[in-house]
Amino acid sequence: MTNMTKSSEPKNVVIIGAGPVGLVIAWTLARRKDLQGNPLYNVHVFERRPDPRTTRHADEAYSFNIMLSSRGIKTIREAGLLDSFVREGAACKQLLFCIGGDDVKNGLFWEFDPVFGTGDHYIAMSRDTMMCTVLEEMETISEKNIHVLFNASCNLFDFENANIHVATNGVEKVYHYDLLIGADGARSRLRDAMCKHDYSIKASWEHVGMSGKTVRVSYKELQKAGLWEHVVDKEGLPRAIFSFSADHSMSFIGTPDKSKDYTFTFAMNMPMKWDSFTDKEALRSHIIACYPRLGEIAWKYLEPIWDRPAYRVLSAKSSQFHLDGHNVMLIGDAAHALPPTYGQGLNTSFEDVTVLNRLLDSYNDTKFDDVVTEFSKLRKPNADAISDLSYDMYGLFQNEPLAILQFVMDMTRHCIVSYLPIPEEWRRTMVVEDFVGTYVAHHTVDFQQLQKMQQRHFKIGCIILLMLLAALISIMVKYLLPPQMTSWDSEHVSVYNVSKALYF
Secondary structure, rough: OOOOOOOOEEEEEEEEOHHHHHHHHHHHHHHHHHHHEOOOOEEEEEOOOOOOOOOOOOOOOOEEEEEEEHHHHHHHOOOOOOHHHHOEEEEOOOEEEEEEOHHHOOOEEEEEEHHOOOOOOEEEEEEEEEHHHHHHHHHOOOOOOEEEEEOOEEEEEEEOOOEEEEEEEEEEEEEEOOEEEEOOOOOOOHHHHHHHHHHOOOEEEEEEEEEEEEEEHOOOOOOHOOOOOHHHHOOOOEEEEEEEOOOOEEEEEEEOOOOEEEEEEEEEEEEOOHHOOOOHHHHHHHHHHHHHHHHHHHHHHHHHHHOOEEEEEEEEOOOOEEOOOOOOOOOOOOHHHOOOOOOHHHHHHHHHHHEEEEEEEEHHOOOHHHHHHHHHHHHHHHHHHHHHHHHHHHHHOOOOOHHHHHHHHHHHHHHHHHHHOOHHHHHHHHHHHHHHHHHHHOOOOHHHHHHHHHHHHHHHHHHHHHHHHHHHHHHHHHHHOOOOOOOOOOOOOOOOHHHHHHHH
């Protein structure tokens, strides 16, 4: 991105957190230049964890695969990283749903692109691979204006003097910033410091109620289980993401990677927990009972990590994403960690990167106080909307009767709308609203609009159900009541008599 004004000295940007979001925003800022081609920013990124290029997770059990959909792909395309991501990841064209077990013959294949024709497929790749890909691209920046320090602990945030104290290898150093960005996850230390500095900022994080363990499964094992033929294309490459759900308490998702192997994430939802099983055999029996086809394969990989604690899924909220009067802001999970029901956590975070770059364009890479304030105003309502949508969907996963009711409402509404004598424009609008969940996962429509669409969808469904219920009661009263009960005279017809007549 080229700024249309002449730059003086590059401004100092400090980013806390070198996860995918922190690295991508660092990459985009480091590439912003003035008219003379000089970099506008010197970027420092601090991460408390080790460098993933030198210290990989031994079995990648915690490096679960991430699925990039339209929102995330839009960001990495604009950042110039799409080719690298496609090269290092696996493009997925379909989602294979198996409800009630793992029988793929009865599964539902959901094509990603044809719903809206965006031209995008999902890109699946591990978190470590994603970070390594961006880090390798950073080495191509000739200006060397981006510096990533691992094993770095941020000990003090001095907001008044715009300084941050960072310790690496036992040595503390002070860094000055013109813009400070927190991309340090759901338990953000920067967010905590902001709350202590300004008591009007309210923030919290919590466990969603979902915990998981991740294993890598060889594609050869999937061949033995008879699954491979269902998920490969003509070139022999994986084309589908698995989603198996035996019940609301345990499910697992399989995503491919560049090597054609699959990463399976086994998730347990409250009230079931991993430590609910007192011994290995109890867990093994439960898994095989839920998933007779894949159970033995799953257990082969899960047994070695039986004693390893499951990772717990977190959500986080903050009343605002900036610190008033200071050039300080939150981005990604530090601002809005989401339940994973729509798989939009990282995609929403990448969308933050797009919005921030748009604002820097609008303000010509100046007035950072206005940039961070405007960012908070724009992203906070959207973050709240996708958080609510995600929790609503998670509630359906946890409540089978509610899920059935929602399904009945959706099907009833869809059938009635399809045959109602209404203007075609109204019909198209109402039918499109049947795809609210699809819009969330496979489009870039504003989350607030989608939430309003869902609320309208629900209200119409309730009205239709009430109308059908009223019609059903009228029919039952007409044909099931005794002949002598021909009027609604309160002397002859009571709620008790009607109930008794209907019952018998």
